[in-house]
Every structure is written in structure tokens, then in C-alpha cells.
Amino acid sequence: xxxxxxxxxxxxxxxxxxxxxxxxxxxxxxxxxxxxxxxxxxxxxxxxxxxxxxxxxxxxxxxxxxxxxxxxxxxxxxxxxxxxxxxxxxxxxxxxxxxxxxxxxxxxxxxxxxxxxxxxxxxxxxxxxxxxxxxxxxxx
Amino acid sequence: xxxxxxxxxxxxxxxxxxxxxxxxxxxxxxxxxxxxxxxxxxxxxxxxxxxxxxxxxxxxxxxxxxxxxxxxxxxxxxxxxxxxxxxxxxxxxxxxxxxxxxxxxxxxxxxxxxxxxxxxxxxxxxxxxxxxxxxxxxxx
Numbered sequence: 001x002x003x004x005x006x007x008x009x010x011x012x013x014x015x016x017x018x019x020x021x022x023x024x025x026x027x028x029x030x031x032x033x034x035x036x037x038x039x040x041x042x043x044x045x046x047x048x049x050x051x052x053x054x055x056x057x058x059x060x061x062x063x064x065x066x067x068x069x070x071x072x073x074x075x076x077x078x079x080x081x082x083x084x085x086x087x088x089x090x091x092x093x094x095x096x097x098x099x100x101x102x103x104x105x106x107x108x109x110x111x112x113x114x115x116x117x118x119x120x121x122x123x124x125x126x127x128x129x130x131x132x133x134x135x136x137x138x139x140x
Numbered sequence: 141x142x143x144x145x146x147x148x149x150x151x152x153x154x155x156x157x158x159x160x161x162x163x164x165x166x167x168x169x170x171x172x173x174x175x176x177x178x179x180x181x182x183x184x185x186x187x188x189x190x191x192x193x194x195x196x197x198x199x200x201x202x203x204x205x206x207x208x209x210x211x212x213x214x215x216x217x218x219x220x221x222x223x224x225x226x227x228x229x230x231x232x233x234x235x236x237x238x239x240x241x242x243x244x245x246x247x248x249x250x251x252x253x254x255x256x257x258x259x260x261x262x263x264x265x266x267x268x269x270x271x272x273x274x275x276x277x278x279x280x
Contacts, residue, residue: 040196041196041197041199041202042196042202043196043203044184044189044192044193044226053182053184056183056184057181057182059181061181063183076221077217077242077247077249077253078222079218081219081221081247082218085216086184100254102217102247102249107217107253108247109217109242109249112246113217113246113247114240
């Protein structure tokens, strides 16, 4: 999760919402990314989507069923469904997101998805939440 | 919708699930794409995601609030949330998808999303559905 946290911090430094994600395969990090929505002019460039695309590319597959994801924030509905489509095995996330989250909140995507990963929320929660809180406080 | 249908047919020809999407801005098509999940080794490469990325790139923005999307199949939860994040104005889709759809079925993403487009389902429905039916019948 610390690598994901570092990706989040880097995303904040380039003025994107500070969220970071990492994908692990056989105890090695094979993809990591921070949110690049604004940097890339791409509404879909959430950290999780970029990490999934990276991991699919590294393993040359669309099925990441032996991979785990670490992400600093509860994924939105787009990312939750992407995690399901990619058949990620375990999802570890940091802060809960009551407003935009699609895992424990809102659309509760995994209730309806064909593949549901094992889910562990609240990992390094305070640290992950503080990065977001500090970012939005500085924006005011 | 006919351009989206053509994208769907082309996707089928490269052995991907035949779904196509088009984005229109000021009466002009600015992005079109077919499903490239298998071709690209990318679990997130649904036609809608690729079209949104294309349109964001063309307009150099993350906000497509004067754009309409035409897609041959009801979007899944990932694509529905992407459509919301990109603030697409109107969503026209062809066939309904009881199993994987996230708009009228399953997670009903727009019930919870901050931005909800105007939605027109069932456009050229039979034609769009037949392309998928024929594809999966050939696969058996």
C-alpha cells in the first residue's frame, strides 16, 4: 500500500486528485499508477484503470485472476466493474468514499458483477484519507 | 448509430465481442471505436471507454457535456460510470443487456451517479442485437 500512497502523492503534485493504485502478481509489483485524469485529458484515467491496463499489458492477458490490487481510495463504479472484468483476485483499499465509492456505497457494483474479488477495506485508512483531505483543503 | 454498428461488425471480424460506439459533437463524429478487449490485451478496452478517451483527446478536455454517445449495446457498469464521469449529454444505445448491462439492469449506475445523461434505449435494437447473436452462435 505504501507504493500506492506514493503514487497518490505524485498525482497530487501534478494537481490531479491524489489516488494511487498498484497491482501485485507473484509477490511482485507489475503495475502502478496515479490518477491522471487532468494530466491526460482523459475522464477514464483513474489510477485503477491505468494499473489494470498496465498489468494486462505486462502479462499479455485480459485475465488478472492471480493478481491483487492495492488502491488508496474505495474504487468508483467504473473502476469496480473494471476490477471485476479483469477478475482481480483481491482488492485492498485505503479510505472509504461515501460520496463516489461504488464498492461499499452507491451502486454497490460487486453485488451484481459476475466476478467479485475478496475485499479488504480500510488499509492504512487514515494516511490515505489525509492525503485527499490535505489536497482538497489546499484547493479551497 | 449506423457508424457504431459498423464499428461493432469490425470488432466481430477481429474476434472481439461486436460492440461499437460513437461520440458526436456539434453534429460531427469526433470519436468512434469498437471493442478491443482481446486485440489490445486490455480488460478495460470496451468501445465506450475507447470512444470517451478519443473524444477527450480530440477536444483536450475531460468534460464532454456537449457530446452525445451512440453505442450498440447497453453499457456495463464500468462504461456507465465512465459516461457519467465524462458528463456525456445524451446516451443512445441499441440492444438491452439483461445479463451485463449496468444502466437499465444490475447496478443501475445512473441511479447513484452525480451526472446522469438523457438515455434513449432500443435504437436500431434488432440490428444491434442480431450482430451479437450471430457472433455468439458462430462461436458455439
